[in-house]
Amino acid sequence: MRIDIITVLPELLESPLSHSIVKRAIDKGLVEVNIVNLRDFTTDKRRTVDDYQYGGDAGMVMMVEPIDKAISFLKSQRHYDEIIYTSPDGEVLNQKTANTLSTCENIIILCGHYKGVDHRVREHLITREISIGDYVLTGGELAAAVIADSVIRLVPGAMTDDSSALTDSFQDNLLAPPIYTRPADYKGWKVPEILLSGNEAAIDKWQMEQAIERTKLLRPGLLEE
Ligand code: ADE
Secondary structure: EEEEEEEEEHHHHHHOOOOOOHHHHHHHOOOOOEEEEEEEEEOOOOOOOEEEOOOOOOOOEEEEHHHHHHHHHHHHHOOOOOEEEEEEEEEOOOOHHHHHOOOOOEEEEEEEEOOOOOOHHHHHHHOEEEEEOOOOOOOOOHHHHHHHHHOOOOOOOOOOOHOHHHHOOOOOOOOOOOOOOOOOOOOOEEEEOOHHOOOHHHHHHHHHHHHHHHHHOOOOHHOOO
């Protein structure tokens, strides 16, 4: 899988994608992440990517031309399954979307900035808009890092068996059950007996019950979905 991220702030994306499972997936050659500097697709000396809004409202708008050039350049190299624009207006990212995106061959993520993009980008260049939650970030880079992270860890081979995606919260619309490690008794705070029993079937049953209980308590809306 290949992810191209178009941004005006490449530095912001370096660290989030250079550690842990994401780094391992990249090092193993399972995923290629390519950061594209939008300013490389400008034509003026100042490498301008934004301009004033028509209509006179405050706030700068990302221009259509550099974005079109960047996307067209990438599309001339390979086919893309999705061209995603990060914006608070988009569909809110969830595990199902991450699962679907992890099966893509190539995706582009365009990071929004300033007031947002010229509307023609939305009309003609992107295939979907994704938000990471109902709040406004300074720019789309952190959202792009969140999307990329949630997708890359699901690419087959990215995770070792002991960090399997199947036990993640949300994978079946349930929160994960409580987990523990040694010691079994810390200051009298005990690990549930059942987990020490070695009875795998009973443990599976307990974990499922706990997952349902925690979901009912903390995120009842997930059960309705
Ligand atoms: N850009 C600004 N806020 C955002 C959000 N909540 N999700 C995705 N991109 C954004």
